[in-house]
Amino acid sequence: MNQKYWDDLSENFNERVFEIADNELNQALATTIKKLGKQYRTAGDFACGAGGTTAALAAHFEQVIAVDYAAKLLQQARKRVKGDNIRFVEVDLTKNKSTAIKVDVGFCINALIHPVAKKRKRIAATVFRSLNQGGKAVFIAPSLESYLRTYQVLAEYLVSAGKNRKKTVRKIAATAQKEIFSLVEGIADVGAVATKHYLHDEFAQLLEEVGFQVESVDRVEFPWAEVLDNAPEKLGKPYPWDWMITASR
Ligand SMILES: C[S@@+](CC[C@H](N)C(=O)[O-])C[C@H]1O[C@@H](n2cnc3c(N)ncnc32)[C@H](O)[C@@H]1O
Structure with a gap:
């Protein structure tokens, strides 16, 4: 999951990589953007x-x-989003001196997944260093609780549809064993790629460790089809979710 990995996904990126902003069901992110846009400038x-x-x-x-x-993704973004008020910058965010950028609100959406x-x-x-004093940040990342809950919801659905409980649970457990690379570290398969998933507390702790004050933790819900092939149409709430943390500097 390096720069080349992401650049290689640039063609039809929005079909190949899940973009929560376009897929959220409960408008948690959209509402937050709107609210913070009224309070802050950049x-x-x-x-x-x-x-x-x-x-x-x-x-x-x-x-x-x-x-x-x-760079290729930035090119796609430039083509996709036009506006005099947007500046695109190529920067590796893991580098210490990576940014002289200062903004009021930082959004970091599904990027803490390595x-x-x-x-x-x-x-x-x-992101913390790039915020003006008193600024806020909104982080979204995959939820480990949601990943595990998906197995339970699927098992319950299949049992309610008449499948044998023991056999169903055994089969789903075998799948989980293949898909979860490290339960302890929350590393699990997403589209055949090892992806970090967070427990609620763990995500908040990470942000506090870099200096943030966590203000709220919310769910950003998305459709079952994103996590289950041939998701049964009947599957409704509870939907799978990413964690969204709003924090301040
Ligand atoms: C899953 S995509 C999310 C993209 C976008 N935030 C969204 O929600 O649609 C992860 C993004 O993180 C970027 N990324 C990962 N590590 C990075 C780093 N060290 N510096 C800058 N960008 C990075 C990748 O290039 C990729 O565009």
Whole structure:
């Protein structure tokens, strides 16, 4: 999961990589962007990818700086999101001196997902350093609780549809064993790629460790089809979710 990995995904990025801004069901992120846009002037889209969140930020903030280290993705984002109030910048957020950027609100959406903890922490620290004093940050990351809950919801659904409970649970447990690379570290398969998933407390702790004050932890819900192939139409709430933390500097 390095720069080349992300650049290689640049073609049809929004079909190949899940963009929560376009897929959220409960409008948790959209509402937060709107609210913070009324209170603050400038926003940073840290690890903006192909610009999935950038357009929404540009609609609600006076100035937006969108940052990523994958040049091809930045190119896609430039094409996709037009506006005089957006500046795109190529920066590796794990580098210590990576940014002279200062914004009021930093958004970091599904970027703290590398299996190596040090890299994730460096990105979070860069977002912290890039905020004006009194500024806020919004982080979204995959939820480990949601990942595990999916197995339970699927098992209950299949049992209620008449499948044998013991056999169903055994089969799903075997799948889980293949998909969860490290339960202790929260590393699990997403599209055949080892991806960090967070427990609620763990995510908050990481942000506190780099200096943030955590203000709220919310769920950003998305459709079952994102996590289950041939998701049964009947599956409704509870939907799978990412964690969204709002924090201040
Ligand atoms: C899953 S995508 C999320 C993109 C976007 N935030 C969204 O929600 O659609 C992760 C993004 O993080 C970027 N990224 C990962 N590590 C980075 C780093 N060290 N510096 C800058 N960007 C990074 C990748 O290039 C990729 O665009």
